[in-house]
Amino acid sequence: MLKIYNTLTRTKEPFQPRVAGKVGMYVCGMTVYDYCHIGHARVMVVFDTVARYFRYLNYELTYVRNVTDIDDKIIKRAIENNEDYEKLTERFIEAMHEDERALAVLPPDIEPRATQSIEDIISMIKTLVAKDLAYVGTNGDVFYAVNQFKDYGRLSGKNMDDLQAGERVDIDLAKRNPMDFVLWKMAKTNEPAWDSPWGFGRPGWHIECSAMSTCCLGNHFDIHGGGMDLQFPHHENEIAQSEGATGEKFVNLWMHNGFVRIDDEKMSKSLGNFFTVREVLKQYQPEIIRFFILSSHYRSPLNYSDEQLNDAGSALTRLYTALRGTIVTSNELIDQDYKNRFEQAMNDDFNTPVALAVLFDLARDLNKAKSHEPQKIDSLAATLKILASLLGILQADPEAFLKGSGNNNADNKTIEQQILARLDAKTTKDWALADKIRNDLKEQGVILEDSPDGTTSWRRE
RNA sequence: GGCUGCGUAGCAAAAUGGUUAUGCAGUGGCCUGCAAAGCCAUCUACGGCGGUUCGAUUCCGCCCGCAGCCUCCA
Numbered sequence: 001m002l003k004i005y006n007t008l009t010r011t012k013e014p015f016q017p018r019v020a021g022k023v024g025m026y027v028c029g030m031t032v033y034d035y036c037h038i039g040h041a042r043v044m045v046v047f048d049t050v051a052r053y054f055r056y057l058n059y060e061l062t063y064v065r066n067v068t069d070i071d072d073k074i075i076k077r078a079i080e081n082n083e084d085y086e087k088l089t090e091r092f093i094e095a096m097h098e099d100e101r102a103l104a105v106l107p108p109d110i111e112p113r114a115t116q117s118i119e120d121i122i123s124m125i126k127t128l129v130a131k132d133l134a135y136v137g138t139n140g141d142v143f144y145a146v147n148q149f150k151d152y153g154r155l156s157g158k159n160m161d162d163l164q165a166g167e168r169v170d171i172d173l174a175k176r177n178p179m180d181f182v183l184w185k186m187a188k189t190n191e192p193a194w195d196s197p198w199g200f201g202r203p204g205w206h207i208e209c210s211a212m213s214t215c216c217l218g219n220h221f222d223i224h225g226g227g228m229d230l231q232f233p234h235h236e237n238e239i240a241q242s243e244g245a246t247g248e249k250f251v252n253l254w255m256h257n258g259f260v261r262i263d264d265e266k267m268s269k270s271l272g273n274f275f276t277v278r279e280v281l282k283q284y285q286p287e288i289i290r291f292f293i294l295s296s297h298y299r300s301p302l303n304y305s306d307e308q309l310n311d312a313g314s315a316l317t318r319l320y321t322a323l324r325g326t327i328v329t330s331n332e333l334i335d336q337d338y339k340n341r342f343e344q345a346m347n348d349d350f351n352t353p354v355a356l357a358v359l360f361d362l363a364r365d366l367n368k369a370k371s372h373e374p375q376k377i378d379s380l381a382a383t384l385k386i387l388a389s390l391l392g393i394l395q396a397d398p399e400a401f402l403k404g405s406g407n408n409n410a411d412n413k414t415i416e417q418q419i420l421a422r423l424d425a426k427t428t429k430d431w432a433l434a435d436k437i438r439n440d441l442k443e444q445g446v447i448l449e450d451s452p453d454g455t456t457s458w459r460r461e
Numbered sequence: 462g463g464c465u466g467c468g469u470a471g472c473a474a475a476a477u478g479g480u481u482a483u484g485c486a487g488u489g490g491c492c493u494g495c496a497a498a499g500c501c502a503u504c505u506a507c508g509g510c511g512g513u514u515c516g517a518u519u520c521c522g523c524c525c526g527c528a529g530c531c532u533c534c535a
Contacts, residue, residue, distance in 0.1 A: 227535030
């Protein structure tokens with residue numbers, strides 16, 4: 001039985017789909033004005049893994065992840081770059097897709113964009129205004145009247161009075177209540193704008209997600225996800241908008257992933273302490289990044305450091321080494337014990353660290369089978385590869401992974417030649433020469449491994 | 462100040478009211494010409510103080526420390 005932690009109730013709940021056998025999941029995606037950093041990668045990988053697991057459990061999943069392609073930051077960046085804002089967003093959407101593919105993140109089923117959903121957004125705002133949940137402020141912007149929505153603050157555990165007691169900066173006098181938030185923002189000269197009953201402008205950030213999610217998945221759907229920081233105010237506002245407009249319950253289950261940190265501090269654009277995915281990819285194989293992300297539970301903080309990435313690389317190397325030389329053919333050989341243990345881990349709120357631990361136990365068994373019980377090799381290897389596929393890892397050719405890491409110099413052909421030379425030296429028992437060749441390669445980051453059958457395999461460290 | 466959450470061995474990271482997590486690193490052994498890889502064995506734990514309990518790292522309370530949200534942020 002799959003259990004998932006629900007932010008709304010702060011407990012793990014047995015997962016109950018709204019419609020038997022089907023799941024609708026919406027995840028807040030990127031605002032595309034810059035390259036994705038490792039924090040964004042975490043969202044993509046985490047929810048990709050969730051999506052893979054739902055499909056594995058035979059749910060008919062509709063996975064929606066939006067793209068925010070119009071907002072203040074985009075406009076600002078476009079002006080800085082002296083670039084058309086649509087060119088800018090196209091560029092970064094393409095870059096995002098490249099990063100996704102590198103990280104083995106399967107594309108969502110639907111990827112709606114704010115600028116392509118303007119009609120839906122306007123119609124939702126109209127409804128909110130008609131229901132008196134929204135009003136036009138003194139500056140012409142349309143605001144949501146937070147006081148009109150009784151459950152406001154429930155998701156994030158905020159109390160309205162406490163919030164108002166807090167020191168809020170820049171209270172916008174156009175609003176009736178400082179907590180009210182923008183639904184429709186009037187355009188300044190030369191800003192991108194769409195016509196609306198309130199004049200030319202653009203949607204506020206929160207409304208687009210309400211409009212796009214309900215359009216794609218219906219007024220009421222199963223799962224809504226995103227980073228922790230979106231809990232308040234973004235998701236709180238989404239609930240107020242959607243439930244306010246439709247009069248129906250919006251989402252059953254809210255999932256929030258933890259942050260990536262650097263030196264125990266949140267990685268974020270505003271702090272400037274972020275690493276982009278493509279930056280990290282220059283140093284590490286993409287699968288190492290994915291493994292690193294899955295090596296901690298999705299709700300825990302994840303500290304980013306070279307040491308951690310290197311460890312992830314070593315760990316993956318161990319798994320691929322176990323898989324080396326095996327041939328995976330059929331699914332029917334899958335080992336039930338390991339499958340059960342793996343599913344148990346994943347069923348417990350997607351506990352990927354435990355799921356990975358199962359894979360390591362499996363790898364040890366596989367290594368043992370290689371020397372003692374060859375008849376078990378095929379089944380164990382198949383089990384390892386199939387279970388790993390649910391996490392989006394171990395799908396590459398082991399040799400390709402083991403030889404492919406590193407940013408070093410020696411080309412494969414030279415390495416192979418050196419190995420042949422060393423094998424000659426070994427047959428004449430010229431250990432000095434054999435060891436010299438091995439050491440020279442080692443200095444270039446190439447590790448040699450002699451096998452009992454007289455051949456030598458190699459990998460990059 | 463209010464509200465969340467966290468504090469596990471050298472590092473990372475899980476589970477659990479009494480029994481091996483797991484990975485990397487260390488130590489000893491097997492294997493090897495020597496290595497590497499692999500296998501076997503093994504050393505480092507549960508922030509502090511109280512309480513509940515036959516027994517707590519695990520439940521409860523307090524304290525200390527850390528992070529996040531309360532403003533755009535995955």
